[in-house]
Amino acid sequence: MRKILALPKLNVPRQRAGAALPRDAGEPVFAEPWQAHTFSVIMSLYEDGHYSWAEWDDYLGYRIQAPGHFGGAAAEEAPPPGTNRSPFLAACEEDGAKFYHLWLAAAEQLLDAKNLVSKSELEERIAAIEKAERDGPRFAAAQRVLVRDIKREGHTHLPLYLRGKTGVVESDRGLFVFPEAVGHDHDHESAATLQHVYCVRFSTTEIWGEAEAARHDLNFNLWDYQLDAA
Amino acid sequence: MSSDATGGPDSDTATRIKALESLLLEKGLIETSAIEELIDMFENRLGPWNGAKVVARAWTDPGFKEALLRDGTETIAEMGFEALQGEDMVVVENSAEVHNIVVCTLCSCYPWAVLGLPPVWYKSAPYRARAARDPRAVLREFGTEIGADTEVRVWDSNAELRYLVLPERPAGTEALDAAALAELVTRDSMIGVSLVAPP
Numbered sequence: 262m263r264k265i266l267a268l269p270k271l272n273v274p275r276q277r278a279g280a281a282l283p284r285d286a287g288e289p290v291f292a293e294p295w296q297a298h299t300f301s302v303i304m305s306l307y308e309d310g311h312y313s314w315a316e317w318d319d320y321l322g323y324r325i326q327a328p329g330h331f332g333g334a335a336a337e338e339a340p341p342p343g344t345n346r347s348p349f350l351a352a353c354e355e356d357g358a359k360f361y362h363l364w365l366a367a368a369e370q371l372l373d374a375k376n377l378v379s380k381s382e383l384e385e386r387i388a389a390i391e392k393a394e395r396d397g398p399r400f401a402a403a404q405r406v407l408v409r410d411i412k413r414e415g416h417t418h419l420p421l422y423l424r425g426k427t428g429v430v431e432s433d434r435g436l437f438v439f440p441e442a443v444g445h446d447h448d449h450e451s452a453a454t455l456q457h458v459y460c461v462r463f464s465t466t467e468i469w470g471e472a473e474a475a476r477h478d479l480n481f482n483l484w485d486y487q488l489d490a491a
Numbered sequence: 492m493s494s495d496a497t498g499g500p501d502s503d504t505a506t507r508i509k510a511l512e513s514l515l516l517e518k519g520l521i522e523t524s525a526i527e528e529l530i531d532m533f534e535n536r537l538g539p540w541n542g543a544k545v546v547a548r549a550w551t552d553p554g555f556k557e558a559l560l561r562d563g564t565e566t567i568a569e570m571g572f573e574a575l576q577g578e579d580m581v582v583v584e585n586s587a588e589v590h591n592i593v594v595c596t597l598c599s600c601y602p603w604a605v606l607g608l609p610p611v612w613y614k615s616a617p618y619r620a621r622a623a624r625d626p627r628a629v630l631r632e633f634g635t636e637i638g639a640d641t642e643v644r645v646w647d648s649n650a651e652l653r654y655l656v657l658p659e660r661p662a663g664t665e666a667l668d669a670a671a672l673a674e675l676v677t678r679d680s681m682i683g684v685s686l687v688a689p690p
Contacts, residue, residue: 295505301529314576353612386510
């Protein structure tokens with residue numbers, strides 16, 4: 262069974278004082294975590310043989326295109342007062358900073374052409390992420406929630422005995438991709454692609470009845486669409 | 492929201508790669524561990540330090556230098572710095588008569604195995620355009636004066652073939668061993684925009 266996927270967090274491994282640190286410039290290898298991920302996705306797919314490097318180079322080169330060779334550059338001017346960097350080097354830094362934007366645009370185009378990720382699929386997922394990040398989590402820790410009585414075909418991702426029970430949000434686990442929103446086509450009532458998963462705590466007596474001694478409580482990770490405010 | 496990644500603030504761009512990555516993960520086309528391993532490799536293991544070791548060895552071992560200039564690809568791979576995209580490596584030697592400088596006029600081709608990822612300026616249109624048109628002026632921008640008698644050779648790097656400049660060993664370093672010499676070698680000197688300064 263495929264594991265539940267959290268929305269990628271664009272983590273980067275810790276930088277060590279290692280070989281790659283450019284000693285004569287001091288700038289980081291990647292200016293932003295998204296650049297490191299954009300670069301590495303293309304490398305990883307290349308290493309797995311989804312395209313040749315020449316094919317990738319073709320897409321990247323198309324984005325970069327030949328610069329305005331032989332055009333006049335404002336490079337002979339004196340450095341602006343108070344700086345020791347020439348306008349030429351400043352212009353290089355400014356233009357070069359756009360590089361990973363071009364890399365990403367080329368990546369989107371190549372992945373679409375290779376039927377790995379289509380343009381429409383990507384735009385849908387971007388919209389889902391933007392909506393989820395704009396909306397934020399519906400529930401906060403310590404909030405009381407009621408488990409909805411969801412009726413649906415197939416796997417419900419919900420233990421039956423929790424339906425209609427009230428619990429307390431222990432924590433928000435973050436945004437995850439709802440498995441059945443991808444690939445299946447059975448009825449997924451209210452199951453958005455991206456949902457917060459909450460850890461919800463139920464008392465034993467709430468679930469098994471008053472006769473049960475309140476010796477323990479139960480914690481379940483539940484999807485946002487399974488819950489209502491209590 | 493822009494329709495592709497070429498514009499917009501970085502938060503939009505981060506969302507785009509997050510979306511792309513989440514779809515690729517779902518399809519089983521990438522693994523988070525492989526992505527993080529690649530980032531770690533480029534952040535921490537591939538970099539100019541590797542090239543500096545090649546240069547220092549060439550300065551101290553004439554047989555190695557001869558092999559390096561004859562067959563850069565094989566000789567560099569034998570030191571454990573294997574090309575990542577199967578590209579060939581050519582090493583070009585600076586001397587009193589010739590100064591070499593490397594540029595990728597069309598994009599950003601660069602010898603990753605020995606230098607890691609290129610600096611920001613290397614990928615920029617102004618550098619790529621001007622290095623081909625007026626390399627002596629570019630060298631001056633980097634504070635490098637090349638004598639009028641010295642021939643400047645510009646090498647255009649591409650996807651199949653990448654260059655490493657073997658800079659001149661600075662004077663006054665006769666007593667240093669390869670490890671100490673490697674400490675002197677800078678990234679910029681191996682691209683050819685600067686010289687190796689004496690200790």
